[in-house]
Amino acid sequence: MKVATHSCEVIEHTWVNKRYKYMRLRCPAPLARQTVAGQFFQLACPLTPTEHPFLRRPMSVYGIGPEDERIEFLYHVKGVGTRALEALQPGERLSIIGPLGRGFSFSPAWRRVLLVARGVGLATMAPLVPLAARAGVAITAVLSARAPGDLMRAEFLRGAAADVHAVFDSDGSSGVERVEALLARLLAGERPDMIYTCGSNRLLALLQKLGAQGEVALEQQMACAMGVCLSCVRLFNEGGAKVFRRVCCEGPVFPLEAVAGEVQFG
């Protein structure tokens, strides 16, 4: 079957800072060969004495390979599911379904790509870094974080070379005007062949305002993650009309210019 459940062994599971954890799995099938940057898996977070997650948790893949059985995640521990997941020890097993969804597009013929990331979006876009580096495509990255201690620059680049522009809430460099000026300068000066973004509606809106064309990976609450339950819809502008698309199977990667403004919840 094209979509199957895999019982994976946790090989490594460590904190990278106070809020984020890294997890490496060994899968019983060569999932790394089937997975592309931007795709995700549905994780069955275990029950713990204090956390009782019911639904699986969609999580985008952070590392793919190099071994065929290696899949990695980098996640923010913040809710019931991730607190339960956090408790898994090396040697224990985790059930995952996937890979799911449509990933980022990429061409080795490109000259330069621009990656604009904040928070957990950094993990989602991280697999693009080795892809571009191996193909000899230059990388410019705008990384936004609360403070320098939250940046995870090394976890993002994993040894690859890139022109990194880090901006922070703590010193005001992530303010809208300053980031807008930075992005405008990069778009005009470097003329990237592709722009990717994930992790911030504000950065997405800025890129749209600047007329950028590229791809965004979106998040949304899901249940089935296979296009069945219709929980995870978002609105898009397509051909002059507004249409709903399912983030799980028609995304999670979409043309960034097509994302329609969100209806504010609550």
Next chain:
Amino acid sequence: MAEPVDLAVSIGSVQLKNPVMPASGCFAHEYADAMDLSRLGALVTKSVTPKRRIGNPVPRVAETEGGMLNSIGIPSNGLLYYVDKVLPHYAGVPTPVVASVSADTAEEFAAACEALSVPGVAAIEANISCPNIEADGRAFAMDPQDTHRAIAAIKRHARVPIWAKLTPNVADIAQIARAAEEAGADALVVANTLLGMAIDPETRKPRLGNVMGGLSGPAIRPVVVRMVFQCARAVRIPVIGCGGIVTADDAVEHLLAGAAAVQVGTASFLDPAAMIHVIDGLVAYCERHGVARIRDLVGAVRIDPGLTDRWLRLAQQSG
């Protein structure tokens, strides 16, 4: 070598190779990527409505203890789209298709069921748990008269068997079950989601965009098993159990309570092959218990009718 277990069941005139089928709203052709659809007893599709509907605001799902709330809002592309674009997905699958239908009024229900009485539709599941616009939004199946009116109107127009899907949000579900039977329903689906609500204490916001929604999953199974038991005793038409089934044992529980077949919904979201595991597990259960025909389990709960009397006599002796 023992005879293979006979899993076949009949829901009125509809023959099923086994009693396991999806619950409406929890199945679409995308699941063909995760399982062999020909192994299922029936394919119950998502509710289709006469008019196009966009569905409710997000978030449309929220996790709860042992279950989930949903308020998807029945997004629908209408009847024509269903016949032209949805049904063809199942044309080559040797499994009966049951079309779930929702409508705003009894007459719209009747017209929709007439329009869906087409080749490729083995039965129609009338989702009378949805709001009745003519009764201030109260679900048809919350009232015996509304239930009778809707099912009777549908039966005058439909040319395929009609399964009435009841809501559990009632005081006396047996009364509703009898009303549906009297109006001519060929089977009952018991039940739908339980109306619920969840609030995030941190943000003080409801967890669903639509504020309230339907609770499903293992958390509701005891409530629904009780309702299956009550309905099966109240009517002669088959009852299809739907509520909280994750494993084969859960399905057996519904069968013993009186269900002739079962629907699996939320469990498929946790494991898209859940229905296949339930079917395999039913075979294993029957082999383990020497059950030759799965239909022998229907209503076979062992209730000791003299227990209460003996208990009371014993209590009197205790002084």
